[in-house]
Amino acid sequence: MDKLIITGGTQLSGELRISGAKNAALPVLAATLLCEEPVSIGNIPHLHDITTTMQLLGQMGIQLTIDEKMNIEVDSSTITKYEAPYDLVKTMRASILVLGPLLSRFGEANVSLPGGCAIGTRPVDIHIESLIKMGADIKVEAGYIHAKAGRLKGCKLVLEKVTVTGTENLLMAAVLAEGVTVIENAAKEPEVSDLALFLNKMGAKITGIDTDVLTIEGVSKLDAKNIHYDILPDRIETGTYLVAGAITRGKVKLKNTRPDTLDAVLDKLREAGATITTGDDWIELDMYGKRPKAVNIRTAPYPAFPTDMQAQFTAMNSIAEGVGIITETVFENRFMHVQEMQRMGADIQLESNTAICKGSEQLTGAPVMATDLRASASLVLAGLVAKGETLVDRIYHIDRGYDHIEEKLAQLGGTIKRIPK
Ligand code: EPU
Numbered sequence: 001m002d003k004l005i006i007t008g009g010t011q012l013s014g015e016l017r018i019s020g021a022k023n024a025a026l027p028v029l030a031a032t033l034l035c036e037e038p039v040s041i042g043n044i045p046h047l048h049d050i051t052t053t054m055q056l057l058g059q060m061g062i063q064l065t066i067d068e069k070m071n072i073e074v075d076s077s078t079i080t081k082y083e084a085p086y087d088l089v090k091t092m093r094a095s096i097l098v099l100g101p102l103l104s105r106f107g108e109a110n111v112s113l114p115g116g117c118a119i120g121t122r123p124v125d126i127h128i129e130s131l132i133k134m135g136a137d138i139k140v141e142a143g144y145i146h147a148k149a150g151r152l153k154g155c156k157l158v159l160e161k162v163t164v165t166g167t168e169n170l171l172m173a174a175v176l177a178e179g180v181t182v183i184e185n186a187a188k189e190p191e192v193s194d195l196a197l198f199l200n201k202m203g204a205k206i207t208g209i210d211t212d213v214l215t216i217e218g219v220s221k222l223d224a225k226n227i228h229y230d231i232l233p234d235r236i237e238t239g240t241y242l243v244a245g246a247i248t249r250g251k252v253k254l255k256n257t258r259p260d261t262l263d264a265v266l267d268k269l270r271e272a273g274a275t276i277t278t279g280d281d282w283i284e285l286d287m288y289g290k291r292p293k294a295v296n297i298r299t300a301p302y303p304a305f306p307t308d309m310q311a312q313f314t315a316m317n318s319i320a321e322g323v324g325i326i327t328e329t330v331f332e333n334r335f336m337h338v339q340e341m342q343r344m345g346a347d348i349q350l351e352s353n354t355a356i357c358k359g360s361e362q363l364t365g366a367p368v369m370a371t372d373l374r375a376s377a378s379l380v381l382a383g384l385v386a387k388g389e390t391l392v393d394r395i396y397h398i399d400r401g402y403d404h405i406e407e408k409l410a411q412l413g414g415t416i417k418r419i420p421k
Pocket of ligand 1: 023026094120121122123124125126127128161162163164165166191307308330331332373374401
């Protein structure tokens with residue numbers, strides 16, 4: 001397995017271009033299953049999860065062509081199988097996103113249950129129960145969700161919890177359903193809105209985008225021709241590089257991003273002492289020579305502070321001035337990075353879903369590893385300020401969700417190298 005070796009101590013400075021959002025690209029690629037004509041998707045990030053999604057669609061018989069600019073053209077007219085097998089789903093939970101579109105367009109879907117996950121139990125009960133309400137016949141047998149339906153029927157769905165991929169699956173299912181579907185307590189994450197905008201571009205009729213009530217008037221087919229859609233910039237990648245700038249007391253400018261999707265994160269960076277300047281599609285963070293101040297964080301669905309930025313802020317708090325309290329409310333087990341940071345000298349106390357971080361003057365480099373994507377990224381951030389060398393193992397997690405992280409950090413002056421297996 002590849003490893004990253006980081007020598008800490010450099011103040012990061014310079015400019016970087018942010019990639020397309022992983023968590024928007026995955027549902028948009030799944031949504032191409034709904035269109036009867038070929039569609040082209042741009043601003044696709046270079047990530048393992050994208051390769052897995054292409055494999056998933058490819059093994060269904062779908063034709064995918066990719067050009068040198070990472071535009072992917074998808075033609076779903078050649079589909080032969082309606083299945084997401086265990087060997088792909090186990091490496092990428094987001095494979096569950098094919099359930100809604102397969103069932104809605106082809107009346108059949110066999111999707112492996114995602115199973116356990118490093119950050120919590122992550123059930124998909126809301127996806128399944130809501131599809132049953134829309135008229136699907138669903139059996140869970142031998143680790144698979146077997147779903148069948150005639151034309152799904154629009155209805156009112158009040159989601160018990162705010163779920164991002166749950167909202168996305170139901171949105172895709174509702175687009176071709178008969179009648180009107182109303183999804184209440186829908187997720188408002190920008191990636192959900194990006195999917196809805198893409199679906200509308202293909203001919204869907206969705207209103208209430210960016211709110212927690214989505215109304216979908218079903219259409220009989222999506223057959224818009226010559227569609228090209230560019231994926232939204234990645235707000236979590238953006239946030240991660242902003243923290244990289246702040247934690248190293250540096251100054252970074254991130255281009256091709258969307259400041260309006262990062263309000264809660266930018267507020268917390270300001271509170272930590274950073275000067276933030278924004279334009280329509282760029283953000284500059286200036287923390288030059290200043291030690292960050294510890295901040296309190298409480299994760300919650302958008303527009304509150306994202307759980308996907310919690311680990312990175314834990315890293316920043318671990319070297320900040322003062323004490324920061326981090327409360328994780330979205331996933332029950334998302335503090336896997338804490339023990340590794342403690343091995344680097346961080347003073348963090350865990351009490352159920354709360355981490356109390358007392359900032360240390362200095363962390364020390366150590367061999368570390370993590371079992372999920374954002375936790376791995378937070379260890380890279382800790383390594384950038386630690387004294388000496390940090391060796392981050394199991395970085396296939398990072399490659400799932402960060403486009404060329406070592407090249408991007410090196411571009412900002414970080415000392416980081418990939419060691420191939
Ligand atoms: N939940 C249920 N039942 C369901 C669905 C969800 O109880 O049927 C619970 C979950 O267990 C969790 C909460 O609802 O406690 C929220 O989970 P959600 O369904 O929103 O998470 P997700 O859709 O599986 C997406 C992102 C995650 C991100 C979360 C929260 C994608 C592909 N994944 O996951 O991203 O953390 O929303 O914002 O969009 C990452 O990129 O590193 C990542 C983990």
